[in-house]
Amino acid sequence: MKRVLFLCLTLAVFACARPSLQFATERIEAGKRLGLQLIFPLQELPENRGEIAFIPQNGFTLIGIDSTDQIIRPGFDDMFESFFGGGGNRAGYKARIYTFNLKAPKKTGRYNAGQITMVINEQKRVIANEIYATIQRSYDEDALDVTLKPSKTTIYEGEQISVTLGFHTYENFEGNLQATDMNTGDDFIVHRNDMSNMKFEPVENAVREMQASTKFAWLSPTKSGNLQVPPFKFKYTKRGEPKVVEEKKQMGSMSFSSRSVRQESVEAEASTQPIALNVKPLPTEGKPENFSGMVGNYSFKAEFDRTELKVGEAMTLSINIKGDGLPGSISDPQLPDFSDFRSVPPENNISKKITGNKVVTTKSIRVFLYPKKKGEFTIPEIKYTWFNPSKKKYETAVAGPWNIVVEKGDNNAETVFQSPVAATGPAAVKKQEIESLGNDIRFIHNMDGATDKPAPYKALWYWILLLATIPFYFIVTFAVFRKRKNSNNAALVRKGKANKQLKARFASANAALSKGDAKALYAALENGLVDYLSDLTNAEFKGMTRLQMKQELENRGVAPETITAINCWLEKCAFARFAPVNPTAEEQKQMLKDVESLCENLGDLK
Numbered sequence: 001m002k003r004v005l006f007l008c009l010t011l012a013v014f015a016c017a018r019p020s021l022q023f024a025t026e027r028i029e030a031g032k033r034l035g036l037q038l039i040f041p042l043q044e045l046p047e048n049r050g051e052i053a054f055i056p057q058n059g060f061t062l063i064g065i066d067s068t069d070q071i072i073r074p075g076f077d078d079m080f081e082s083f084f085g086g087g088g089n090r091a092g093y094k095a096r097i098y099t100f101n102l103k104a105p106k107k108t109g110r111y112n113a114g115q116i117t118m119v120i121n122e123q124k125r126v127i128a129n130e131i132y133a134t135i136q137r138s139y140d141e142d143a144l145d146v147t148l149k150p151s152k153t154t155i156y157e158g159e160q161i162s163v164t165l166g167f168h169t170y171e172n173f174e175g176n177l178q179a180t181d182m183n184t185g186d187d188f189i190v191h192r193n194d195m196s197n198m199k200f201e202p203v204e205n206a207v208r209e210m211q212a213s214t215k216f217a218w219l220s221p222t223k224s225g226n227l228q229v230p231p232f233k234f235k236y237t238k239r240g241e242p243k244v245v246e247e248k249k250q251m252g253s254m255s256f257s258s259r260s261v262r263q264e265s266v267e268a269e270a271s272t273q274p275i276a277l278n279v280k281p282l283p284t285e286g287k288p289e290n291f292s293g294m295v296g297n298y299s300f301k302a303e304f305d306r307t308e309l310k311v312g313e314a315m316t317l318s319i320n321i322k323g324d325g326l327p328g329s330i331s332d333p334q335l336p337d338f339s340d341f342r343s344v345p346p347e348n349n350i351s352k353k354i355t356g357n358k359v360v361t362t363k364s365i366r367v368f369l370y371p372k373k374k375g376e377f378t379i380p381e382i383k384y385t386w387f388n389p390s391k392k393k394y395e396t397a398v399a400g401p402w403n404i405v406v407e408k409g410d411n412n413a414e415t416v417f418q419s420p421v422a423a424t425g426p427a428a429v430k431k432q433e434i435e436s437l438g439n440d441i442r443f444i445h446n447m448d449g450a451t452d453k454p455a456p457y458k459a460l461w462y463w464i465l466l467l468a469t470i471p472f473y474f475i476v477t478f479a480v481f482r483k484r485k486n487s488n489n490a491a492l493v494r495k496g497k498a499n500k501q502l503k504a505r506f507a508s509a510n511a512a513l514s515k516g517d518a519k520a521l522y523a524a525l526e527n528g529l530v531d532y533l534s535d536l537t538n539a540e541f542k543g544m545t546r547l548q549m550k551q552e553l554e555n556r557g558v559a560p561e562t563i564t565a566i567n568c569w570l571e572k573c574a575f576a577r578f579a580p581v582n583p584t585a586e587e588q589k590q591m592l593k594d595v596e597s598l599c600e601n602l603g604d605l606k
Contacts, residue, residue, distance in 0.1 A: 019044060021116075021128055024099070027242075029138040031106045033063065036131065038098040038116060039072060045096060050119030052098060052127075057114040059105025060133075066099040108170070109205050110134045136171060139263075143173035143238035148216070148229070148272035151357070156280050156389045157224045158295035160324055162357055163275065165232070166213035169200070172239040173210075174265055181233040183571055186547030188219040188229075191327035191352065191359045192574060196519050218359045220295075220326045221279045222545060229275035240266040286394055288385045292331045298323030300333070300384040302399035311374055311409035319365040321384065324358040332365065336380040341369040371406040378403055498535035502528065502599055509592055521588055525595045526573035529566070532599055546570075562601065569595055
């Protein structure tokens with residue numbers, strides 16, 4: 001029975017003995033060598049044959065051609081060996097194997113490697129055409145590419161540029177993407193974009209590759225020279241090199257062997273290339289004296305709500321400045337002399353919004369003026385100057401002048417103090433009436449039964465109480481004076497409310513944590529820490545660079561380790577807000593506790 005089965009298998013092998021193609025490796029990796037084998041049965045080889053050639057295409061490179069004669073046996077040799085007891089003749093046929101040693105292109109995807117030709121009867125004939133191969137990324141290479149591209153590399157000091165962050169994942173990428181360093185340095189004013197909506201999409205003509213990109217931030221350099229944005233660093237998980245594991249099992253008189261390929265996950269790191277920027281100083285030629293310091297495309301508008309009013313009434317000067325320079329920062333214009341008017345501290349409101357490819361900052365100023373007296377007054381024009389980098393020149397916008405007419409008011413202070421005040425009490429009593437009243441005067445008589453008591457001022461307790469009121473008066477006076485003085489001290493009032501404001505901010509952070517909103521949590525922590533520093537010191541830390549913030553805290557005598565901790569937590573909050581992945585719930589809770597502990601240690605900051 002065994003001999004009959006062996007004969008049938010031998011006849012089947014010879015019947016299927018045809019030229020065939022196969023790759024020597026199961027996996028073809030980009031940029032690596034590979035072998036393409038043409039298996040030609042000897043009985044099928046043409047007699048009048050000549051040179052055989054391989055014509056590569058699509059980036060494949062031919063390194064060399066080898067040939068050898070072998071006996072080709074079916075892929076179930078082990079079955080034959082175990083079934084027939086081994087050592088016997090196995091079915092097979094003689095063939096010539098042409099091995100084309102190639103080098104794969106560095107790009108991944110499915111490509112036509114080329115064609116094989118052979119000279120037969122002095123004519124070149126195509127033996128194999130359109131030999132497709134799937135190129136995969138090598139496991140020892142990175143599974144993630146990260147890029148950071150600026151919109152411009154040569155800019156002016158204070159000019160705004162955008163940087164685009166891009167990700168490209170390959171088939172051996174497994175996930176767990178986390179940002180470990182996304183610091184832009186100390187030489188820039190930065191507005192970061194929220195990347196929570198960034199989506200990965202398949203790469204065209206690439207197997208299991210994804211890509212995503214978004215504008216990460218908008219930067220404005222604070223000084224000129226050769227500046228650099230340091231590399232952004234990330235960590236992730238990828239599949240490691242495959243490992244072949246062989247196992248042999250014995251079942252009675254039969255033995256089986258199996259081979260499996262195992263791959264383990266490994267941690268890897270990826271980083272962007274540093275960005276080199278050439279920052280030019282602003283030109284001195286044509287620079288006006290009242291230059292605002294703003295660089296970009298700006299608009300300026302100033303107007304009064306009225307130009308005719310009365311003494312005691314107020315008029316409002318509204319100023320609106322809008323531009324795409326420093327994100328979140330606009331300098332004030334130089335205001336004219338308002339000595340003929342009484343004014344109160346102006347109201348300022350700054351907002352920023354992403355419009356097109358720029359961060360546009362808007363500043364609104366309202367100045368309230370009360371005329372001191374009647375008359376006609378002229379308020380000079382207000383100028384605002386900025387440098388336009390696209391036009392490479394300074395531009396100036398002018399508003400005014402304004403003619404103000406002030407009339408006498410209904411409750412004019414001059415009239416009130418110069419006119420005599422009319423008597424408002426009862427009419428004066430005439431002499432005759434006094435005489436008439438004198439006839440009706442009743443004499444005062446002593447009351448019967450009245451006890452003779454000593455006067456209160458003759459008692460000791462009277463003088464004790466009287467003297468005790470003197471220090472009490474001074475204590476109350478000092479307390480009232482101190483309260484009025486403190487209420488006029490905006491810095492002290494702001495510091496007094498710092499802890500109350502901090503509790504409200506942490507309440508918002510806890511609410512975001514309970515909802516699972518990581519972006520809102522880290523935004524509340526970052527803004528809360530910056531606002532708390534501002535409340536304690538009465539210095540606006542918003543809009544400062546990390547270097548400016550460090551210098552400000554050092555000037556106030558803050559310990560270096562505390563400054564390092566503040567900067568570290570601000571960076572961590574920024575990473576968590578703008579990285580394309582969310583930290584775990586435990587990491588969020590721990591960061592909330594750490595920031596609360598840090599703020600408790602800042603209570604004595606001056």
